[in-house]
Structures are given as C-alpha cells and as structure tokens.
Amino acid sequence: EVQLVQSEAEVKKPGESLKISCKGSGYSFTSYWIGWVRQMPGRGLEWMGIIYPGDSDTRYSPSFQGQVTISADKSIRTAYLQWSSLKASDTAMYYCVMGAAGPYYFDYWGQGTLVTVSS
Amino acid sequence: QSALTQPASVSGSPGQSITISCTGSSSDVGGYNYVSWYQQHPGKAPKLMIHEVTNRPSGVSNRFSGSKSGNAASLTISGLQAEDEADYYCSSYTSSGTQVFGTGTKVTVL
Numbered sequence: 001e002v003q004l005v006q007s008e009a010e011v012k013k014p015g016e017s018l019k020i021s022c023k024g025s026g027y028s029f030t031s032y033w034i035g036w037v038r039q040m041p042g043r044g045l046e047w048m049g050i051i052y053p054g055d056s057d058t059r060y061s062p063s064f065q066g067q068v069t070i071s072a073d074k075s076i077r078t079a080y081l082q083w084s085s086l087k088a089s090d091t092a093m094y095y096c097v098m099g100a101a102g103p104y105y106f107d108y109w110g111q112g113t114l115v116t117v118s119s
Numbered sequence: 120q121s122a123l124t125q126p127a128s129v130s131g132s133p134g135q136s137i138t139i140s141c142t143g144s145s146s147d148v149g150g151y152n153y154v155s156w157y158q159q160h161p162g163k164a165p166k167l168m169i170h171e172v173t174n175r176p177s178g179v180s181n182r183f184s185g186s187k188s189g190n191a192a193s194l195t196i197s198g199l200q201a202e203d204e205a206d207y208y209c210s211s212y213t214s215s216g217t218q219v220f221g222t223g224t225k226v227t228v229l
Contacts, residue, residue: 037165037220044122044206044208044220044221044222044223045157045159045165045208045210045220045223046220047210047217047218047219047220049217050217059215059216059217060217061120061217061219062120062215063120095164095165101170103212103216103217103218104151104153104155104170104171104212104218105153105155105167105170105171105210105212105218106155106157106167107167107170107176109164109165109166110164111164112164
C-alpha cells in the first residue's frame with residue numbers, strides 16, 4: 001500500500017527557517033515524482049513543485065521558484081520542503097503528493113502538514 | 120502561469136446531473152490530454168477523481184465523468200448524491216513541465 005506520511009504541524013515566527021518532510025513507502029521511491037501542494041486557509045490548491053528522486057530533477061511553479069526549496073533523500077525515502085525565511089503569508093496546509101504515472105497528476109496525497117507563521 | 124478558471128459554485132438536487140467547467144489555454148488544457156479532477160471534503164486531503172481527461176481511478180464511482188474540448192475541460196457528476204457535496208479542482212499539465220490547478224468549485228447538493 002502506497003503511503004505518504006508527513007511531519008507534524010509547525011508553529012514558527014517570521015524570519016525563521018523550516019524544513020518539513022514526507023516519507024514515502026509501499027512503492028519504488030526513486031521511480032516516481034513526488035511534490036508539494038499549498039492550501040492557504042479558506043483558499044484553493046496551489047501547485048508548488050515536484051522532484052524526481054531518481055536523478056533529483058526538480059521543477060517549480062513560477063510562483064514558488066526562489067521562495068522554497070524541494071529536495072529528496074532517497075536513502076531514507078523522504079522528500080522535503082524548506083524555507084530559509086518564513087513570512088506570515090506562508091501560513092498554510094502543505095500536502096505531499098505523488099504521481100505514479102509521471103509528473104502529470106497526483107494519485108496519492110499525504111495527510112498534510114499545517115504550518116503557522118505568527119509573531 | 121495563471122490558475123485555470125472554474126465557476127465558484129455549482130448546485131443541484133439529488134439525482135440531478137451537474138457539470139463543472141475548467142478553462143485554460145493552449146499551453147495547458149488545450150495542449151495536453153493531462154487534465155485531472157480532484158474532490159476535497161472539508162478538513163480532508165484532496166482525492167483524485169479523474170485523470171487524463173476521462174479516466175477514473177479504481178474505486179471512483181462511474182457517476183463521475185470527464186471530457187475536454189479545445190482549451191476547456193468539464194467534470195460531470197450524474198445522479199447527484201449528498202456525499203458529492205465538496206470542493207472540486209481541475210488541474211492540467213503545462214508546457215513548462217509543471218501543473219496548474221483550477222480556482223476551485225464548491226458543489227452544493229440542495
């Protein structure tokens with residue numbers, strides 16, 4: 001059974017750094033694209049970016065390029081989403097997603113990690 | 120890369136059929152047969168309902184169907200049921216090798 005298990009909720013202050021994680025199991029981690037989707041409170045879904053753990057090929061939405069970093073450690077089957085300096089506007093639910101058929105759509109979703117940024 | 124355009128809300132009575140539209144451009148919806156649809160109930164993670172315009176994943180009711188014409192795609196829910204009340208998002212692969220979501224549609228069962 002494919003599972004994407006995300007790290008717990010985080011509460012941070014503006015300007016702090018953060019790295020959240022997503023551990024994949026039940027499939028060949030290096031063979032499928034894994035990525036991140038943002039959902040701000042009461043808002044819609046936003047596609048952030050994806051990575052192919054096999055060769056670390058990474059693609060970002062123009063809206064998130066330079067704002068976050070997506071990475072993966074294939075030795076521990078884990079993908080990451082990180083910020084170097086958080087803003088209040090980063091407050092959102094972040095979903096880890098996986099596309100079994102390529103970078104075209106997401107078959108599998110994690111449970112979500114709520115990030116709250118507040119002074 | 121602008122979000123795909125969806126109506127903010129669609130409603131219908133139980134048993135009726137409703138259709139949600141999703142309008143993009145030749146760089147996304149019109150250029151690829153990689154339109155997908157997701158259902159999201161409040162407080163839950165989204166669920167894939169349709170992929171590659173018309174394909175239903177295993178376990179998804181055949182009351183859900185998809186189509187595409189030019190730069191616009193549609194999701195039709197037939198035999199509307201109370202459990203179908205949720206938010207629905209379309210998504211498309213793009214010429215940049217990324218994806219873009221739609222603005223989202225709230226479906227209300229009257």
